[in-house]
Amino acid sequence: MKSLDYKFDFRDERNLSLVMDFYELTMSQCYFNSEARERIVTFDLFYRKNPDNGGYAVFAGLEEIIGYIQNLHFEDEDIAYLRSLHKFSDAFLDYLRHFIFTGDIYAIKEGTPVFPYEPLIRVRAKIIEAQLLETAMLLCVNHQTLIATKARRIVKAAKGRAIMEFGARRAHNFDAANYGARAAYIGGVAGTATTYAGQKFGMPVLGTMAHSFVQSFDNEYDAFLAYAKTYPDSCTVLLDTYDTLKSGLPNAIRVAKEYLEPNGYRMQGVRIDSGDMAYLSKKIRKALDAAGMEDCNIVVSNSLDEYLIQSLISQGAQINSMGVGENLVCSKSTPVFGGVYKMSAVYEDEKMIPKIKVSENVEKVTNPAFKDLYRIYDKETMKAIGDIMTVHGEVLDPNQDLTIYHQMNSWKNKTIPAGTYIIKDLLEPIFINGELVYDVPELSAIRDYSEAEFSHMWDEILRFEYPQTYYVDLSKKLLDLKLKMLEDVKHVNANK
Template structure:
């Protein structure tokens, strides 16, 4: 999919025009992309969206039609329009693989290049990375409480437009969803596609049993019947069992039933009992209807017997506490070889200056201990004091024996990708592995354990020095 370079805020272009006019466009710059609070008031986020972001950067070109539009705005000089005609992204990008767990205040993606090229891509990178990371995180939370049941992404019809629906399907699978109802996403990303029929199918026939029989005739080996159009237990389930017996007589088996309304815990228990007693213990029970992690947790706590959850609106739109947006930011941290930081009256919003590495400290069993942000030239060792990124007065000792490894790698150099495209299944597996390595309590929905993210002594010293210099200038 081509994302136009006009997928940007106007101020990116006006700044770019200003840099060109001031002779600053070719200065070397470093920007970090990060977020300040974990989404959904949770304990982690799942990094996603890197592949489409790299695809955008690699194919960044202004068409003549786009240039004509910009020229027609009356804002930009002919020199600037000509500059855009030859514009390419030729920078470096550093990031973790998709499916990696990341946390607030960490530089999850770093862009290095000229000030012009690194500035222009801000908005597009934020919208691609932030949304897909948010959806992947929501999916991981949902899959965590599903108890091993399959989760299908059902959100296309409620998503924020066609592109939002496509991006949500991809990101949901990074976070753990096993399939999608979105056929275009199935083709684009190689995802398994799943679906049954709607209530309108039942209503289009003279009666429910006739509708079930017709569907089973067309799809004898993929029959999942929606049983709640009229009366789930009074008519839907009995009619589904009649059709299941007829399928078996013809050498086929009922794949399952779907419930889309009512008390899903109670109805699924009763449906399971009826199917088992009728001799169909392998028939699946699929549930849908405004599901999210909290509803699924409640269903399971009440003894629900659901094999597959179809999660739509609240996954694709990321609704829920702390949802709606990731709050990603993209900040200049170095220009022309000099570290830069933003300082405000709110210390939590002060940025971390300079080109940096992101390290993960793990124990002998691979379990996560904490993450540390350090300067690119740092040689951090266990036993050193590390500092809270939002409050330099808080610090702790990095445990002796901890293993430190870089969480990120260079994924684009001189505008070209340096890593192979990963299958989505590999990203899903990475997410699942890393979730199992989190400290206890990080996956809790209410008051989750706060995973520790720190900064190295040298980065802390640099930040404090620059803050002091800025304060003197403002005095």
């Protein structure tokens, strides 16, 4: 379980620059050909719905985005490929050849509890630069936030019992196994079975044996004994290859008594991977205790998710730790995190022209303008009251009453009395003028920070069933702007 110090390597060995939707390039060439070429725009990356009908998400994926942006460039082979498509001019390809990102990126810190509609990432850049980042930023956030959120739910259900991420074999390819393990760690798991993730991210790695290991020996006892001899101080054996209670358990106890204990060691754990885990774990606990093996852990690992874990614990199952596979690493119950990237403003000279995307679906209407985002905490309880989006530049004064407004309806508002609250700016500068200004935290620090931030959330937000909706509200100025723009759009369309 020991791990190396983690040193973040910003650059992937691969050149992933072209992992972008082709339309990012076709649009960019249009911008390149137009007067809009140097225009500054702003985009928000946000999402609309929490996974699993939950009350929150855990933001993750930023570090991978930083690596992508730092590495974003077009090599000769990329240019040659694009040229072969006969869609791009020499001038545009030459522009790409020398492309570097020169804009500003602000983002919420990884591990932060986040909520629908708030900007997780805010980009302010020349239009082509803002556009070319879209696909990769969404992909990293959508994947890692999904898994971190699922992990947080599973860890919460386990009530202090360690969760190990065991899902690599079911992950959606290599990156999903590795970055999925990373995201799960942010969400609170104790470690992973994926060795590469241990190496790359400094996470604890763990693993013992498979059924095939037991099968490959002449009998189960020999298999357990061979394992005990190689790992006397960390011996965990798998009980259910033949028969958990009749064969696996007595053989485990026999190896403890006949080999480990006489040599000064203890059996560290037993694992069950099939059968009724409530029933079996209680039987096993009783037998281990009767054999004087009170310190031997029971590990279970069969299709667990947050609901099954909750149920097992409520049945009094005797479980010390759990391995979770596909339900975590694929977030099987909700396998898609629907982050989107929408334009919020265009600059003309120095003037910010807010933009809005209208839709017949109210929930698809965007929040216009270059915005700021703050979290409001109750001064006394230090619990988060809600988040507020403002038009960039608005000043919030904690010595004044603060009224926050529903995203669509001005009559739905709430006033927080002066002096009772604390304000935190959620958007951290990451890149300024293309330069990385953010001190990327170590993964373990992100995990600790996340744990601490969740302690500021009311339990009602965190529960699985019908969680309370966390306030993500607007300032009066932003709501007025939004409602006026919606009116204007209606008016303009009517005149088309």
